[in-house]
Amino acid sequence: MTTAILVRVQTADVDVGAELARLEVLGGGGVASFTGVVRGGGGLQALELEHHPGMTEAMMTRIAEEAAARWPLLGVTAIHRHGRMLPGQRIVLVAAASPHRAAALEATSFLIDWLKTRAPFWKKEHFADGTSRWVEARAEDDAAAARWDDPESLSEMIPGKRSGEQIER
Amino acid sequence: MAIELLYFARVREAIGRSAETVSPPHGVTTIATLIDWLAERGGGYAEAFADRGRIRAAIGDSFVTPESPIGDAREIALFPPVTGG
Numbered sequence: 379m380t381t382a383i384l385v386r387v388q389t390a391d392v393d394v395g396a397e398l399a400r401l402e403v404l405g406g407g408g409v410a411s412f413t414g415v416v417r418g419g420g421g422l423q424a425l426e427l428e429h430h431p432g433m434t435e436a437m438m439t440r441i442a443e444e445a446a447a448r449w450p451l452l453g454v455t456a457i458h459r460h461g462r463m464l465p466g467q468r469i470v471l472v473a474a475a476s477p478h479r480a481a482a483l484e485a486t487s488f489l490i491d492w493l494k495t496r497a498p499f500w501k502k503e504h505f506a507d508g509t510s511r512w513v514e515a516r517a518e519d520d521a522a523a524a525r526w527d528d529p530e531s532l533s534e535m536i537p538g539k540r541s542g543e544q545i546e547r
Numbered sequence: 548m549a550i551e552l553l554y555f556a557r558v559r560e561a562i563g564r565s566a567e568t569v570s571p572p573h574g575v576t577t578i579a580t581l582i583d584w585l586a587e588r589g590g591g592y593a594e595a596f597a598d599r600g601r602i603r604a605a606i607g608d609s610f611v612t613p614e615s616p617i618g619d620a621r622e623i624a625l626f627p628p629v630t631g632g
Contacts (some may be wrong), residue, residue: 428607433624496610500557
């Protein structure tokens with residue numbers, strides 16, 4: 379099955395309807411998606427996303443290709459924003475189209491889990507009182523991503539796990 | 548040989564710049580020894596690399612480990628664990 383892969387990194391908002399419509403016309407079955415949205419509360423005024431421009435698209439493409447290798451997918455879309463975002467605004471969209479819903483749903487879950495732990499983005503929170511702080515990586519995110527680990531897969535994509543080696547955390 | 552270093556997020560802020568070109572001495576052969584050499588500069592460098600367990604690295608567009616050889620890498624990025632998505 380040929381998989382149409384679309385990867386973008388941008389400052390502009392994501393038109394979720396248009397992106398899902400693009401996947402819907404690939405032959406049907408089903409389209410599953412996950413949209414990440416800036417979480418409000420706690421005095422958060424804005425979220426700033428920094429990324430490694432030379433590496434981000436390459437990693438996102440490899441993750442999308444890995445999803446296409448694992449599930450029968452007609453299309454994979456991964457769009458991640460960078461720059462400054464306000465609570466309620468979209469950060470990321472991942473979506474997958476497949477003849478079968480299980481493949482679309484599982485691939486979508488895989489895409490966001492791996493994107494969170496392998497795509498080189500960093501979040502900084504800015505608060506109403508003028509303070510700011512870098513978001514810390516969460517062990518739960520590593521655990522979620524590890525669900526999909528496969529020793530036969532692209533181990534060089536996994537930070538700190540190349541050749542079975544471990545980085546101390 | 549000259550290597551372009553890129554710093555991101557907390558590492559960038561501690562060092563006070565986002566990129567620089569360095570020519571490490573012969574003993575610097577791996578990511579870990581590169582970080583040791585940079586940390587010896589003190590100040591923001593020592594602060595940036597104080598907790599080695601919270602530093603990740605990439606050569607070009609691929610993640611590497613502390614033991615990875617620098618080889619003939621032209622561009623090396625040093626940064627905290629990623630927090631996108």
